Amino acid sequence: MNDPISTFKLFGLTFNIGNMVSVTVAAVFVFLFVFICSRKLQVIPSGKQNLLEMIVDFTNGIVNTSVEGAKAKAYGLFAFVLFVFIFISNQMGLLFQIDYNGVAYVKSPTSDPIVTLTLAAITLAWAHFAGVSKLGFKGYFSSTYLKPFKLWLPLNVFEELANFLTLGLRLYGNIFAGELLLGLLSKLALGYGVLGYIPSVLVAMIWEAFSIFIGSVQAFVFVTLTFVYISQKIQPEE
Numbered sequence: 001m002n003d004p005i006s007t008f009k010l011f012g013l014t015f016n017i018g019n020m021v022s023v024t025v026a027a028v029f030v031f032l033f034v035f036i037c038s039r040k041l042q043v044i045p046s047g048k049q050n051l052l053e054m055i056v057d058f059t060n061g062i063v064n065t066s067v068e069g070a071k072a073k074a075y076g077l078f079a080f081v082l083f084v085f086i087f088i089s090n091q092m093g094l095l096f097q098i099d100y101n102g103v104a105y106v107k108s109p110t111s112d113p114i115v116t117l118t119l120a121a122i123t124l125a126w127a128h129f130a131g132v133s134k135l136g137f138k139g140y141f142s143s144t145y146l147k148p149f150k151l152w153l154p155l156n157v158f159e160e161l162a163n164f165l166t167l168g169l170r171l172y173g174n175i176f177a178g179e180l181l182l183g184l185l186s187k188l189a190l191g192y193g194v195l196g197y198i199p200s201v202l203v204a205m206i207w208e209a210f211s212i213f214i215g216s217v218q219a220f221v222f223v224t225l226t227f228v229y230i231s232q233k234i235q236p237e238e
Contacts, residue, residue, distance in 0.1 A: 005017075005018055005103060006018060006103045006105070016112070016114065017105065018103060018104050018105045018106075018107065018112075019109060019112055019114060019115055021105045021106055022089075022092065022105070022106055022107050022108070022109040022112075022115075023089075023109045023115065025092070025106055026085060026088050026089045026092060026109050027085065029088045029092075030081065030084050030085050030088055033084065033088070034052070034084070036048060037049060037051060037052035038052060055080065055083070055084065056076070056080055058083075059076065059079040059080045059083050059223065060072070060076050060079070060080075062079055062083075062220070062223050062224050062227060063075050063076055063079045063227050065224075065227075066224075066227040066228050066230065066231040067227060067230065067231050067234070067235070068231075068235060071234065075227065075230065078126070079223055079226075079227065082119075082123070082222070082223050082226065083219050083220070083223045086110065086119070086171070086218070086219040086222055086223070087215065087216060087219040089108055089109040089110045089115075090108060090110050090171075090175050090214075090215030090216070090218060090219060091108070091212060091215050092106070092107065092108045092109070093107045093108030093111055093175070093179045094108070094178070094179070094182070094208055094211055094212060094215070107179070108175050108179060110171055110172060110175045110218075111172065111175045111176045111179050112172070112176075113168065113169060113172045113176075115172075116168040116169065116171045116172040116175075117164070117165075117168035117169070117172075118168075119168065119171070119222070120164050120165075120167040120168035120171075121164065121168075123167070123222075123226040123229070124160075124163060124164055124167070124229060126230065127226070127229045127230040127232075127233045128140070128144075128233060130230055130233055130234050131143075131144060131233030131234055134233075134234040135234070140233065143233075144156065144160075144232075144233065145157065163229060167222065167225055167226075167229075170218070170221070170222075171218050171221075171222050174214055174215075174218050175214075175215065175218065178207070178210075178211035178214060178215070179211075181207055182204060182207060182208065182211070
């Protein structure tokens with residue numbers, strides 16, 4: 001959190017260059033992955049097409065678990081892109097990191113709370129928009145904030161804020177903690193010679209494998225919760 005950053009200001013807003021570069025790199029990786037895997041599609045899939053279809057089926061399954069019937073089809077592409085983007089973003093810092101003058105310009109985008117909270121804001125904004133589109137503003141407001149009783153309004157507003165914070169900070173905390181420990185292990189390996197290098201490398205390899213698993217789980221959890229929130233807005237409880 002105290003690492004140096006490079007910023008610039010535009011229209012009174014401060015922008016983190018490292019975050020912008022990292023997010024752009026992650027988006028490029030998403031595009032390349034889909035572009036490469038979707039070339040020369042066949043009726044009977046094989047190889048990279050199999051991988052792509054497995055991910056599509058997986059994300060469609062997440063949507064179908066929360067959203068009923070034909071409405072689920074409208075969210076399939078969003079679920080797929082969101083899952084692949086978060087998965088790649090979670091793994092980037094484990095595979096490589098590019099620093100210049102002590103500033104990290106390419107790292108895991110999701111190791112920064114600004115990025116994860118932005119993702120949370122986007123997904124929850126979509127959930128509220130879907131609720132208004134489906135129920136109308138009056139029906140959406142009533143089902144979201146005035147159920148089960150009108151006096152529940154303050155608690156329901158607080159719940160929406162809590163959903164936003166927990167969705168973003170859960171992802172950030174897991175990814176940041178993984179990269180922080182890897183950084184400490186690297187310093188230990190370089191600072192204590194051979195006696196520190198060998199055990200540090202072994203522990204780092206184990207922790208990196210575990211971090212890959214955690215990054216995958218967190219991408220799944222984020223997408224799953226996104227569609228739980230969307231389903232709550234478009235399919236209110238009676």
